[in-house]
Amino acid sequence: xxxxxxxxxxxxxxVPYLVGRRIENIQTTGDSYFFITxxxxxxxxxxxxxxxxxxxxxxxxxxxxxxxxxLLIHLGMTGQLFTSNATNGRLLxxxxxxxxxxxxxxVFEPDAHTHLQLxxxxxxxxxxxxxxxxxxxxxxLDRGQVHPRLARLGPDALEVSGSxxxxxxxxxxxxxxxxxxxxxxxxxxxxxxxxxxxFLAGVRPGxxxxxxxxxxxxxLAQKLRAVLxxxxxxxxxxxxxxxAPDGSDGAYQNERHVYARxxxxxxxxxxxIKRSVVAQRSSHYCPCCQS
DNA sequence: ACCGCACCCTGAGCGC
DNA sequence: TGCGCTCAGGGTGCGG
Numbered sequence: 001x002x003x004x005x006x007x008x009x010x011x012x013x014x015v016p017y018l019v020g021r022r023i024e025n026i027q028t029t030g031d032s033y034f035f036i037t038x039x040x041x042x043x044x045x046x047x048x049x050x051x052x053x054x055x056x057x058x059x060x061x062x063x064x065x066x067x068x069x070x071l072l073i074h075l076g077m078t079g080q081l082f083t084s085n086a087t088n089g090r091l092l093x094x095x096x097x098x099x100x101x102x103x104x105x106x107v108f109e110p111d112a113h114t115h116l117q118l119x120x121x122x123x124x125x126x127x128x129x130x131x132x133x134x135x136x137x138x139x140x141l142d143r144g145q146v147h148p149r150l151a152r153l154g155p156d157a158l159e160v161s162g163s164x165x166x167x168x169x170x171x172x173x174x175x176x177x178x179x180x181x182x183x184x185x186x187x188x189x190x191x192x193x194x195x196x197x198x199f200l201a202g203v204r205p206g207x208x209x210x211x212x213x214x215x216x217x218x219x220l221a222q223k224l225r226a227v228l229x230x231x232x233x234x235x236x237x238x239x240x241x242x243x244a245p246d247g248s249d250g251a252y253q254n255e256r257h258v259y260a261r262x263x264x265x266x267x268x269x270x271x272x273i274k275r276s277v278v279a280q281r282s283s284h285y286c287p288c289c290q291s
Numbered sequence: 292a293c294c295g296c297a298c299c300c301t302g303a304g305c306g307c
Numbered sequence: 308t309g310c311g312c313t314c315a316g317g318g319t320g321c322g323g
Binding site for chain 1: 316
């Protein structure tokens with residue numbers, strides 16, 4: 001489940017593999033709703049273009065292309081971007097794993113879930129976009145076009161302040177966790193890091209947003225930034241599908257305090273972690289440390 | 292303006 | 308043992 005840290009790690013890994021290279025050819029799977037821009041149009045527009053940059057807005061990646069075009073990528077829940085020299089067994093078929101064990105050069109074999117392949121004029125590593133559940137999004141933006149979804153995004157979660165959070169929580173009847181995950185309030189926070197930051201701030205996910213004090217908003221914003229920065233350092237969370245572009249797994253899942261730890265003891269007070277549903281999402285908290 | 296819900300899709304896990 | 312069904316999972320857009 002890629003959230004801000006996983007998207008940022010993906011971006012950092014891919015920059016050296018993308019920027020300055022010229023796309024020669026692309027391959028796609030067939031029309032599907034997650035291709036906001038139809039594959040036929042991508043095939044027409046992408047080849048020949050040089051990649052000029054790769055930036056991130058919240059959980060979105062923006063690949064800058066020559067001619068002023070931009071490819072907008074959202075990884076959804078199970079989206080993966082990786083290079084053809086990635087060697088994570090979870091990405092490979094049995095044949096490819098055997099080849100790797102034999103010391104032969106590993107070749108990722110695109111499967112039915114590999115929706116986009118970028119091949120480059122320099123014949124170097126290919127870039128793959130794979131998404132089993134198809135919750136991701138691919139969209140080509142024309143010169144100067146700003147997608148409404150991007151325009152609506154709030155400040156990046158790495159830069160969120162207590163005052164932004166405090167203002168957003170006033171006169172709202174929803175739960176504090178709903179506010180944290182609202183991308184137009186803060187861009188980049190999903191279920192895992194919302195639960196973790198709420199734990200560190202001592203606030204229950206289901207607490208009414210308007211009941212959170214100014215002081216708690218400051219702490220929450222600070223913990224949120226800390227948790228995201230720490231996860232980026234650890235290589236992200238590889239809880240289900242996340243694999244970095246070089247094939248490495250993240251390690252942040254080993255540092256989790258509450259997420260997906262229902263019934264396990266709290267790291268602080270040993271009370272069993274509780275699971276509840278907030279905003280239609282499973283939420284985890286310590287009933288003793290959080291109020 | 293804000294909130295809650297349906298929907299997108301597939302694999303894992305369970306029951307028969 | 309094997310088949311088929313149910314549901315989890317997160318973000319977004321839409322309807323109320």
